Amino acid sequence: MAEWDGRRPWRTDAEIVARAQERLEHYGLSDVRGIPELTSKVSAATGKTITVEEVDDPVLVTTTALWIEFKDRSLILLRRHDPAYYRARGLFHEFGHIVFGHPACTALTNDPQMSRYAAGGGEVRGRVLISEANLPALYRNDVHESEAEAVASLIGRRLLRPRYEGDEEVFG
C-alpha cells in the first residue's frame, strides 16, 4: 500500500466527473426528478430490488452509508439520526458505487458486527468512512470513492435544489 500523502483520498477531477456523468446517462439517471424515481431506475439498471434501511446502530458510528450486495437484492443502510440531506447524500454516494459496480470490501464483509446485515451471502460494497483517522486506510479506495462522490455530487446537484428554477429567485 502506498504511503498516504496527506491529501483527501477522493479527487473529483474532470476525468472522473466525466465518467460519472457517462454512467448516469448510460442508466438514464441524469434527469431524475426525485429519490423514488432514482431508486427505481438504479434498480432497473441492476435488475435487483433495492431496499433502503435506516438504522440506529453503533456499528455505523463512523460509516455514513453502506451498500450490501446480495445475489438478488441490494441493501443500503443509512443512519436514522442523520439529517435528511445527509442521508440523501449518502444514498447518492452508494448509488455511485452501484452504477460503477465497485467490488466488495472484504474487511467489512468479514466484520462480525456486520453479520446481522450481510447474513445470507451479502457482501459489504459501498462505504463512506469520514474521519481523519480513517483517511490513510482509505487511500487504496481513492478512485472508487472519487467515482462514487462524483456521482453523488451530480445527483445532488440535480435533486437537492428547488423543484422549480424560479423558486430560487426569491433569494435575489
Ligand SMILES: [Zn+2]
Ligand atoms: Zn464510498
